Amino acid sequence: AMVGYARVAGGAAEDASRRVDGFANTRVFLWNQRKCLGSALHDAVRRDNVQEVRELLQAGSSKVDDRFSYQSSFQGLVQEGSGEAIHLAATAGHGAMVAALLELRASLDAKVTRGAAEHYDVLHAAIFGQGRGGSVDLVQSLLAWRAPLRRNANGHSPLHVAFLTAQPELIRLVRQHSELEELDRGRAEGLADAAPPCDDAVWCTPLELGIADGKLSAAQLSELAPLTPVSLGVFTRVGPDCIVPFLGRCLAQDIRAAQLAQHVSSADVTRVLRESPLAAASLLNTLASRPEEDNPAWHPLPRRVSFAPQGVLETIRCRHLLNPPPACLTFYEPHSRWKYDSSTFTFPPWHSGLVPPSRVDVRRMQHGVGWRRQMVRDVDIRVCHVPDVACAEVFAALGTHKSREELEIFATPMVRGLISHVWLGGACGVDLVQGLLSLYCLLVVLAE
Incomplete structure (x- = not known):
């Protein structure tokens, strides 16, 4: 009543x-x-x-x-x-x-x-x-x-x-x-x-x-909800079982990922991860889209990218020798656009690892190392529009899944990229330091 x-x-x-x-x-x-x-x-x-x-x-x-x-x-x-x-x-x-x-x-x-x-x-x-x-x-x-x-x-x-x-x-x-x-x-x-x-x-x-x-029902709610960021925000809070069909409607209407993500936070992603891994996978994949290009003519989004180690420091680490070839390259940047300053013909420094060598330095194309040229692959570049998604709460939620169906979320591109970024960006370095410290302590004990 x-x-x-x-x-x-x-x-x-x-x-x-x-x-x-x-x-x-x-x-x-x-x-x-x-x-x-x-x-x-x-x-x-x-x-x-x-x-x-x-x-x-x-x-x-x-x-x-x-x-x-x-x-x-x-x-x-x-x-x-x-x-x-x-x-x-x-x-x-x-x-x-x-x-x-x-x-x-x-x-x-x-x-x-x-x-x-x-x-x-x-x-x-x-x-x-x-x-x-x-x-x-x-x-x-x-x-x-x-x-x-x-x-x-x-x-x-x-x-x-x-x-x-x-x-x-x-x-x-x-x-x-x-x-x-x-x-x-x-x-x-x-x-x-x-x-x-x-x-x-x-x-x-x-x-x-x-x-x-x-x-x-969940099907009725997802069908009756207006195609707005507010509706997606509501579903992440109180109706995760409605997310998959609702996102299907959004994709059919070509609603931009950046618009849909306006009312979704990392806390919402954490909540959905715990309650419905399937919905979380669909949510993360849908809210990741090709970045918009500031100047498609002079600085287009690359279709092929080198996965070889970048710079002298990466080469010295020999990460490419100790690990299998990376499945993805990840960057944690504040920009959601593929930026380019047409007045100065410059772009953010981190783009250098993605654009063809000829755009950065013609000599690199002419004198590139053989194995580097062999690690060029076709790519699909995506930007995740959920801010601060690489946080401890999200990883804690990922760690709660045990069943075979739940573990399928680790095969989704966004989750793989998230884990790869955190591991290669710092976690493996921490493990390496801890291992070296343990080895040093063992050698000290043996020496005594």
Whole structure:
């Protein structure tokens, strides 16, 4: 049920609530699983008898804004609520009745109240439909009639309420209308307001609410989620089983990896690694893309790269003799673009290990060592757009996997590159120093 309320100053809500008293021929009925007291008008609306409603209003025995009342218990407090005839019609999906009531001066701004406070309006009632989801045709009509897209007292927008119904068609309809109203996707998802409307409101996106409610499957959630970085961020936090199909949709729409990674951090990668290695592998591979080139003509991204030791120091270490040929070359740099300064014809120093020798020094191409030329391979250069992914938390999460299926993550290019970078960049040096120190200590003991 939609519960919770925000206090408002006395006025229309309290005055309207008191108008329930004194009804002639009070009628008792159930609405939203609550026992309600109303009038003949409310009974006729519930029965969808448009002709009887017109006669009652024309005779003056009822007014279109007469309110029915009910009692509910929330957080141990008994609260009295009320609503109008149009809320009954909207909840029941009676489109012709809603149209007739609007013709007879009912208002789309009319509010259901709880505890003498305004709670939600006609559009919310039509979408919610007593928890099962309302009539799609009626909701579409209300949106066409410019029903306001407001939050209820819980801080929920119409899109939040649509996710609570778990009706995909309703969710798509409300989102589409939000975007047609020229709301940016952030506002359409309920993200842009500065603060919750009341202290008791639970502040979350509609997608998060849909995940928490548990009525939608992972396939439905991944299909209904808007193709935005916010959605991917939500899935990394609370719905990792939705990541793989959602990323499939993103790839089909050619959404850039840099854009998708805006709401993903190394902490999110760590969490997904622990909960779903398959999703983590898909996440890392998708968020790695070819870097954009500053000047494709003068400094294009290379297609072939030498895997030979770089520089004198690398040659002295003889790493290429003691280890198998490297499967990848890794760099930990702040740039996500393939940078080039066209005014000075220069590029970052670390590019020198990747670009053809002729771009750096023509003499290197002419007098290159034989084995160096033989280690040139075709490559696919990728940049990971998740910042600070080479951290202790990520490696700790990688170390928790034991089963055969989980260990398959180590075959993914991004994980292999991550491990290779950390090992060759420092870990093997630490091991070598420790080994030499141990050998030295052993020799000292033997000498004594």
